[in-house]
Amino acid sequence: MESRQPRTLNIEAERKPDFDLLVRRLSVGERRVEGKDAFLLAMAYGFRSGQRQEIEKRLSYARIEQLVEVDRCMIVAVALESGIRADDLTMAAAYKIAEEYARAGIALLRDKLDEPLEFRNELMLEMLEAAPKALIEGAAAEEE
C-alpha cells in the first residue's frame, strides 16, 4: 500500500501525446479542458471497458490539488469497484488504480481521436448508452 500521499497524477510516459491530443479534442473554442479532466475521462473510459494497465514509466500529468471532491469521489469509487479491500483503500492506492485505468482508457480512445467529430459523437453515444444503464442499474439497486 502506498502510505505517502502523492502530489501528482501520473500517466504512462509514452502516452503523453495521446493525452495531449485528447485534451485538444475535448477543448472547443475558448474552453480549454484541463489535463486532469482528460485523465479522469480516460480513467472512466478504461473503467467502463474494464481494462487497466499498470504504469511502466510514470509521467506526472496533473497535480492532485487540482482535483475537486467529485473528482476524488470518482477515483475512490473506481478504486473500490476495482476489487481492492476496503481496509486497503487509501487515496494513494485509489490514484494508482485510476492511473492504470487511465492508461488503458487512453489506449482505447486513441483510435477515435483522429476523427474529432466522430470522437465526440461516439463518446456521446457511449455516454448515453451508459447513462440510462447507470440509472437503471441505480434504480434497480434502489428497488433491491
Add this chain to the structure above:
Amino acid sequence: MRICEISISNYRAYKDARFEFVGHRANVASIVGRPGAGKTALLNAITWCLYGTESFRGSTPNGDRRPLPLINKGSKEFGLEIGETAARIEIKIEFEDGRRATIRREQVFAITGPNHVEPLGEQVLHVVLRSDNDGYMPVDEPSLWIARHLPERIRPYFILNTERLEQFFIGDGAEQDRVRGAILEIAQIDVLGRIRTRLGKVKSGLLSRKGDRKEGRRGELEDDYETLTARLEAKQEELRCERAALEAANADIADLMARMGERDEFRELIAKQEAAEAGLEEVKRQLSVAEEDLSSFIAQEGACVLVAPAVRELSGEIEEAWNSGRIPAPIHPDFLVKLRDHDQRCICGRGLGPSEQAAFDALVARHQQLSEHGRMLQEMLGPSATLLDRATEFRARLSVLNSAVDELKRRGRTFQERKDAIRVELDRRGLKDADLRLLQAKQDAAYQAKERATTGKAMAERDLGGLETQIKEVERLLKIEMKKDRNLGQLTALVEFTDECIRAADQAYDQLITQTRVEVSDALNDCFLKMMRDTRGETFLGASIDEGFSPHVDAVGGWDAAGDLSGGEDVCLALAFSQALGRVSGFELPLILDSPFVKILDHQIMSDVMRTMLANLEGRQLVLLMKPEEYRLGVQDVLETSGLGEAMRLDFDENTQTTVVS
C-alpha cells in the same frame, strides 16, 4: 409779233413812262435821246421785263458807265420817298393772229435813304393773254410761256446794240462759235442736242450699271452657297447626332430610372440578405457556443457518467456504513474537541447536561477513532450524491444541449435557406450590390450625356439657324444676280438701242445743223445781197456760212471781204444775219437796235443803210434807239421821206433826275 406798248414805273431814270407803238410806229419806231437819256435803260427794261435780267450797260449823261441798280436811288427832292416802292415794267405785244399778251414784271423795294435801296421779296411776273374769243386769261406758268414765245437764247438777234453789231462778225476767232451758237439756238437744234446728251447720259448710266456688276459676283455667291450648303448639311448631321444622343440619353435615363425604381426593393432584399447573414452568423456563434457547451459538458460529465455504477456502489457502501454507525456524521474531530474543551460547555447557548456531555464525548471519540477508509467514506458522502445527481441529470442536460445545438442548426439552415433564396432572387433579377453602384454611375453618366447632348443640340440648332439665314441671304442675292444677269441682256440691248438712238440723233443733229446752216446761209446771202445791191451795187456777190460756221462775204474779184467790211457793211451783215435767223427760225420778232449808226461816219452811208433796212424788214417791227446826231444826219430824212413820222424823244431832266418821253 409786235410790241404795242411799253410802260415803265420807277425803273432807273424812268419814274413813270409809256411808249406806245401805234400807227406808223407799229412798224418802225424811232426813239432819240442823248447819252444818259435812257435808251439803254429802255433796252434793259425790255430784257428785265421778259427775262428778269439786264443785258446792257448804259452810260450816264456825263459819259460814265452806269452801274446797274435796278431802281433809281432817288432822293427826297427827286420825289422818291422813304418807304416801299415797286419797279414795274409792262410790255404789251400782239401776235400776227391777233392774240395779245401783257407781260408785267415788278419788284418791290424798301427805300431807307438816298443810298439805301433793298429789294423786298421776289420778282413777280405776270402774263395775261387776251383774245377776242376768250377775253383775258392769265398764264399759269409765265416764264415757260415767255420761253416758248420769246426765248431768251434768241434775244441777241432781235435786241441788238452797236457793240453787238460790231462784235458779231469780228474776226477774233470766236465768230464761228457765235455763228454756230446762233444757228443752233435759232434752229432750236439744242433740243436735239439735249436729247443726244440725255441719251449719252442714259448710255453712260446703262454702262455704269453694267460696269457695276462685279466680275465673278455670281460665281462667288454660288461658291458661298455651295460652301454654306455643305456646312448646313454637316450641321444638320451634327444636329441629328446630337438629337440621337439626346434620345439615347433620355432612353438610358428612363431605363435606368425604371431600374433604379427597383432599387428600394433591391435594397430591401439586400437588407434581408444581410439580416439573414447576420442571423446566420449569430446562429453560428450560438451554435459554436452550444457545441462548446456540449463538448465541455461531455468532457466534464463524461467521466461522471461512465463511472456512475462505481459511484453508485460507493454511495451504497457509504449509506451502509452510515446506517451501521461505522461512520459518524461528517463532523471534523478537531471541531468537536474545540466544542468539548469550551469552558462553558454549551452548544448554541445552552449548557450540556451530563448525559449530553457523555454522548458528546463519545462522538468525539468515535471521530477520533475513525479509520482512514471510514473517513474516506465520510468525505465521499456528499460528492457521491452530487455525482449521482449529475449522472442522473446527464441525459436530460445532454438532451437540452443537443436540442439547443439542433435548434441552432435548424435556425442556421433557415437563415441559410433565406439567404440562399434572397441570393437566388437577386441573381434572378440580375442585381447585385455592384450592379447598384454601376447603375448609379450609369445614371450619372447618362445625365451628363444628356446635358452634353442638350448643349450640343442647342448650339447646333443655333448654328443651323445662322446658316439658314446666311443661305437665305445668299439665295436672295443669287436671285438678284440671276435677275441682273437676265436684265444684263436687256441692258445690253438697251445700250445698243441707245447707241442707235445716239447715232440717229447725231445723224439727225448733223443733218439738221447742216440743213439749218445751209438755210441760214442762204437767207443771209439773200438778205445781205438785197441790202448791198442798192448801195453797193454788184460789189458783193454773196454771203455765206461755211461748214465751219465761218461767215464769208464774196466780193467781186473773188476775194473774201468778210474781214474787210466797212462799219455800215458790218451793220448790214449783222442785220442780214438777224433777218436770216428770224426767217429760218420762224420767230418774227421785233428788231430793236440801239445806236445802229453811231460808228458810221458817212451820212450817206447811214441813209443808205437805213433805207436798206426799211426795204428789207420783211414785216418785222423795227425800233431804233438813236442819238440825236444819228437821227438828224442819217435817219430823219429817210423816215420822213418814207412817211414814218417823227421820232419819240427821251430827255433827262436834271432837276428831277427823270427821263421824260415826248
